[in-house]
Amino acid sequence: MANIAAQRIRREFKEVIKSEEVAKCAIKVELLNDSYTELKGEITGPPDTAYEGGTFVLEIKVPETYPFNPPKVRFITKIWHPNISSVTGAICLDILKDQWAAAMTLRTVLLSLQALLSAAEPDDPQDAVVAKQFKENIEMFQMTARHWTNVYAGGPHVNKECDDKIKRLVDMGVEEHQARVALSSYNWDIERATEQLFS
Amino acid sequence: MADYFQEMGWQPLSEGQAPNHLLHFARLFRDYNIFDESLTQSLAPPASKSVVENLPSITINGQGVKCPVCLKEHSEGETVKKMPCNHTFHAECILPWLAKTNSCPLCRFELATDDEDYEAFRKEKIRAKAREADIEILHNSMFS
Incomplete structure (x- = not known):
């Protein structure tokens, strides 16, 4: 890796570790290899959002041309958000492009990503299904996002109704995550979700 | 009262000059907000070569200022490049950046570019803002 990129990550590393956000446990970075090319990031869900109480893990890849080009970042933790793909974790955020x-x-x-969690941009979506739900039925969206935060990011809000519906589909032989995606995409209408899964 | 051409910031056609249809289309699109999106989505062009060559170099005196690109602290007596927005960078840090895009990495202050289309677009944007302000002033003078 080009020297300037590695040197800079090394300096940044110290900066992040000393920052007050780390002290408040809001963000975290970890090195995954000695060459400073791959890192693991972590952000907590912002308070007063559906993501509150969750911890979201990010994959960070630092290009050789860093900092002249942005790092490649995606969510490893599954998340329900208009600007993040619920399938791949790919992020639609202008500063990463x-x-x-x-x-x-x-x-x-990391702080910008945290801000993105509290202020979605449904008009510039990465996940069209999620964005549509966000615009047409914000309460349904909030409930779904909270449920995903509970299941995948360790959030505190258990939603028994969602869990029950998923269990019914799992009992029919559907894989759990697939069942969750289908139900989430069809506003938790179990009939329509079943129809889509078995068609 | 400014005349039509002055107000729009346009030049009347001179003898034998053909109108620039591309520019008219561009204005039409701009007026209907069609291109804002597509243009702001792509990276702005590199800074103009002559502007970059003429960036002043200054000698650091005092300590505690970091180069925002490599995050190394400038040392006493070091020679660095100074942008018009007063932000200072190592030459080897700012030059590759300005070869890519025209703005200050710290505050996004825009340098001139060698890209005529981009400059025209930027001028139009500034003019549109000025026009909005003019209308606002006119409105306030009539109704307050």
């Missing part, structure tokens, strides 16, 4: 600036750091990227 054309609005990147060389003075941005891992810390500002």
Whole structure:
């Protein structure tokens, strides 16, 4: 890896570790290899959102041309959000694309992602199904996002109704995550979800 | 009262000059907000070569200022490049960036570019803002 990228990540690492957000346990970064090319990030769900209480793990890949090009970031923890793919974890955020600036750091990227969790942009979606639900039925969206946070990110809000519906589909032989995706996509209408799964 | 051409920031056609249909289309699209999105979605072009060459170099005196690109602290007596927005960078840190795009990595202050289309677009944007402000002033002078 080019020297400038590795050196910079090393410096940033110290910056993140010393930052007050780490002290408050809001963000975290970990090295995955010695060459500073792959890192693991972690952000907590912002308070007063459906993601509250959850911990979201991110994959961070640092290109050789960093910081002139943005790091490649995606969610490893499954999440229900208009700007994040519920399938791949790919993120639609301008600063990770054309609005990147060389003075941005891992810390500002993680904080921006946290801000994205509290302020979705449904008009610039990554996941069209989620964005549609967000625009047409915000309460349904909130409930679904909270349920996903509970199941995949360790959030505190158990939703018995969702769990029961998933269990009914699992009893019919559907894989659990697939059942959750189908129900989430059809506003938890079990008949329509079943129809889609078995068609 | 400014005349039509002055107000729009346009030039009347000179003798024998053909109208620029592309530009008219661009304005039409702009007026209907069709292109805003597609243009702001792509990275702005590199800074103009002559502007980059003429960026002043200054000598650091004092300590505690970091180069925002490599995050190394500038040392006393070091020579660095200074942007018009007063942010300072190592030459080897800012030059590759300005070869990619025209803005300050820290505050997004935009340098001029060599890209005529982009410059025209930027001028149009500034003019549109000025026009909005003019209308606002006119409105306030009539109704307050």
